Amino acid sequence: MSDSKPHDPNQMTGAAMIVRALADHGVKHIFGYPGGAVLPIYDEIYQQSEVEHILVRHEQGAGHAAEGYARSTGLPGVVLVTSGPGATNMVTPLADALMDSIPLVCITGQVPTHLIGNDAFQECDTVGITRPCTKHNWLVRDVNDLAKVLHEAFYVATTGRPGPVVVDVPKDVQFATGTYHPPRKSDVHISYSPRVKGDANAIRKAVSLLAGAKKPIIYSGGGVINSGLAASKLLRELVEVTGFPITSTLMGLGAYPASGPNWLGMLGMHGTYEANMAMHDCDVMLCVGARFDDRITGRTDAFSPNSKKIHIDIDPSSINKNIRVDIPIIGDCGNVLGDILQVFKSEAKKPDTKDWWKTIATWRARNSLAYKTNNDVILPQYAIQRLFEATRGHDTYITTEVGQHQMWAAQFFGFEEPHRWMTSGGLGTMGYGLPAALGVQVAHPDSLVIDIGGDASVQMTMQEMSAAVQHELPIKIFILNNQYMGMVRQWQQLLHGNRLSHSYSEALPDFVKLAEAYGGVGFQCSKPGDLDGALQEMIKVKKPVLFDCRVAALENCFPMIPSGKAHNEMLLPLEANDEATAAAFAGGKALV
Amino acid sequence: MEQPASAYFMEERHDPNETHTLTVLVANEPGVLARVIGLFSGRGYNIESLTVSETESHKHVSRITIVTTGTPMVITQIKHQLDRMIPVHRVVDMTLTGRSIERELAMVKLRGTGEHRVEALRLAEAFRARVIDATIESFVFEITGNTGKINQFIDLMRPLGLVEISRTGVAAISRGPEGM
Ligand SMILES: Cc1ncc(C[n+]2csc(CCOP(=O)(O)OP(=O)(O)O)c2C)c(N)n1
Numbered sequence A: 001m002s003d004s005k006p007h008d009p010n011q012m013t014g015a016a017m018i019v020r021a022l023a024d025h026g027v028k029h030i031f032g033y034p035g036g037a038v039l040p041i042y043d044e045i046y047q048q049s050e051v052e053h054i055l056v057r058h059e060q061g062a063g064h065a066a067e068g069y070a071r072s073t074g075l076p077g078v079v080l081v082t083s084g085p086g087a088t089n090m091v092t093p094l095a096d097a098l099m100d101s102i103p104l105v106c107i108t109g110q111v112p113t114h115l116i117g118n119d120a121f122q123e124c125d126t127v128g129i130t131r132p133c134t135k136h137n138w139l140v141r142d143v144n145d146l147a148k149v150l151h152e153a154f155y156v157a158t159t160g161r162p163g164p165v166v167v168d169v170p171k172d173v174q175f176a177t178g179t180y181h182p183p184r185k186s187d188v189h190i191s192y193s194p195r196v197k198g199d200a201n202a203i204r205k206a207v208s209l210l211a212g213a214k215k216p217i218i219y220s221g222g223g224v225i226n227s228g229l230a231a232s233k234l235l236r237e238l239v240e241v242t243g244f245p246i247t248s249t250l251m252g253l254g255a256y257p258a259s260g261p262n263w264l265g266m267l268g269m270h271g272t273y274e275a276n277m278a279m280h281d282c283d284v285m286l287c288v289g290a291r292f293d294d295r296i297t298g299r300t301d302a303f304s305p306n307s308k309k310i311h312i313d314i315d316p317s318s319i320n321k322n323i324r325v326d327i328p329i330i331g332d333c334g335n336v337l338g339d340i341l342q343v344f345k346s347e348a349k350k351p352d353t354k355d356w357w358k359t360i361a362t363w364r365a366r367n368s369l370a371y372k373t374n375n376d377v378i379l380p381q382y383a384i385q386r387l388f389e390a391t392r393g394h395d396t397y398i399t400t401e402v403g404q405h406q407m408w409a410a411q412f413f414g415f416e417e418p419h420r421w422m423t424s425g426g427l428g429t430m431g432y433g434l435p436a437a438l439g440v441q442v443a444h445p446d447s448l449v450i451d452i453g454g455d456a457s458v459q460m461t462m463q464e465m466s467a468a469v470q471h472e473l474p475i476k477i478f479i480l481n482n483q484y485m486g487m488v489r490q491w492q493q494l495l496h497g498n499r500l501s502h503s504y505s506e507a508l509p510d511f512v513k514l515a516e517a518y519g520g521v522g523f524q525c526s527k528p529g530d531l532d533g534a535l536q537e538m539i540k541v542k543k544p545v546l547f548d549c550r551v552a553a554l555e556n557c558f559p560m561i562p563s564g565k566a567h568n569e570m571l572l573p574l575e576a577n578d579e580a581t582a583a584a585f586a587g588g589k590a591l592v
Numbered sequence B: 001m002e003q004p005a006s007a008y009f010m011e012e013r014h015d016p017n018e019t020h021t022l023t024v025l026v027a028n029e030p031g032v033l034a035r036v037i038g039l040f041s042g043r044g045y046n047i048e049s050l051t052v053s054e055t056e057s058h059k060h061v062s063r064i065t066i067v068t069t070g071t072p073m074v075i076t077q078i079k080h081q082l083d084r085m086i087p088v089h090r091v092v093d094m095t096l097t098g099r100s101i102e103r104e105l106a107m108v109k110l111r112g113t114g115e116h117r118v119e120a121l122r123l124a125e126a127f128r129a130r131v132i133d134a135t136i137e138s139f140v141f142e143i144t145g146n147t148g149k150i151n152q153f154i155d156l157m158r159p160l161g162l163v164e165i166s167r168t169g170v171a172a173i174s175r176g177p178e179g180m
């Protein structure tokens, strides 16, 4: 009789498999928003306690929260959204995560299989729409494929160059019963096997280049952070052993400590003068886990013209994409750095870089981050410096929005450790920072999590204040309120004849009242003398905070490599008078 | 080039374009062709010709042959970008191996009578094209060969009453005893 047959614990519905797979992959938190096509999964979530669900207010918020969670922990971020609009609202975070190599597993509901293609209610071609903004995606048509696909999804998202993946599950597949299995090796395409270990020959050649360098530089990026804590440790050791100067991309901040003796500051469009000059004039460049992005290189035909370049990257397609390199090493940053260190220590000795450091000191003396202080209005740079001071001694995580405030945060907030800095680098997504802070706070409930925001950006995902209040996540949204889309205004001033077309934020909300309306706490500060006290108050509050920091409206972000210029043609803040600015941007039309 | 007022530097590229034939072995699963084509359109690569068919059904492997053009740096990018797609097993640059045979099949429809008809048949024979359909006022020729030969044949047919062409695109395989 069928009644007497022993119950097979691996027989379950698709919806149950999803929750089970999450638990099997050690997922503690997921971010999501319900809807018709995921109701069976929400029903399963309701009946268990292993996986905690964080309800957001907009699917984009779930995506960025998961990114913040992932970036601050090294674990994959998991998102659950419904079909149609739920899936399309996830497109921005998926594209963001793909650009910045953030591991995300996004499960989307889909209309039942027999309705696919019929323009059913809340149907959209999710795999079609998300194909170019995921590392890979799957539509699961058979419940018996679901376990395999879910396990592969986690594997693909977290190995090699990490990235976002989407698993699209039709509602009938969620209801259907099938056989689940725990993760196993054969769940993964045999065609997918990222290379972790670097080629020994290339590593030996790289070491001999490094050992012979007179004007070396290490240029590190987000890949070092992605590789894990060990990679940052090895990077620090390599800097120590070689005595080389080090700079990093926006995404790589914290891998080497900002207080470290060899730190040159960030490089690129708004990087320091010394970092960019050292990149330009170096004879050997070691690029670790960065990708020669156009914000970094300036004009590529004038990029570091006299150097031999070594490039470590886990993604072969990053090699020779923008800049030709001499020694490519495909592999995981941590793994390759370990091998380089080993060979270096046994075969080379510290090169003499005294003269090089002397040259660097003259560049440093130009003080490229200088700004004119003011006793009446808060300068945004000053605000970040005071925020940094106020958070010393706290266990702090910083996220940002996108714009001038983001660059000032990168320039003036010193990051000592990896995983402490979450920002949208590749896609430059306004609205990233607030939900990202929420995700970080979920992962680190007792830490101080601050979103350094702009008045325009924070309004893009402000609704997540409501989620923060609901889940008692005391995130601090520190808004550098210049009443402009400052970065847009800056470009319009410098490149479009100061015609400030639609870059002024008319009718800004009263952020203090807005905070209160959500059930959070609001602060406003407009006097430099009041700032330290207000920051201390903000840090003490154990609720979500909107801090409206009124700053100088027309401050520009310097130093700056004007577009189309080389690293040695930077515009420095104290030298950026009208004439110098006009000259630096000459070639751009419409200058007055 | 005068630089416009842009956040991007507009660079002129002077490297000459090359034409390469790539063979791509992929897992035969739904959507894989869309991924490959999407890569080309999304990243602005050219497709001159593309053919695809399952070749090893027991292994669920399909073979895609793509003829593409680009600077050497772009061709290298294309290969890397293809290679990092999850269902892609292998990418081989048949042009770089220098030991490949390429063939296309075309069916060419001609309409005409009298002198043109005779001339078409004569040329077809010279090109080893076969007649696979005929009426009193039309022919369909079948021709195989490399792209150049087929182009030449079509050019010759044009003044003789060419109506329609259907081409398979390029398939390629390496010479010698080794498989890829
Ligand atoms: C979603 C999105 N839309 C538009 C942009 C273009 N953009 C870049 S910075 C910026 C202005 C940001 O203003 P704000 O948040 O006030 O920061 P500020 O530059 O003033 O510090 C805009 C509109 C963007 N990066 N992201």
Ligand SMILES: [Mg+2]
Pocket: A403, A454, A455, A456, A480, A481, A482, A483, A484, A485, A486
């Ligand atoms: Mg602003």
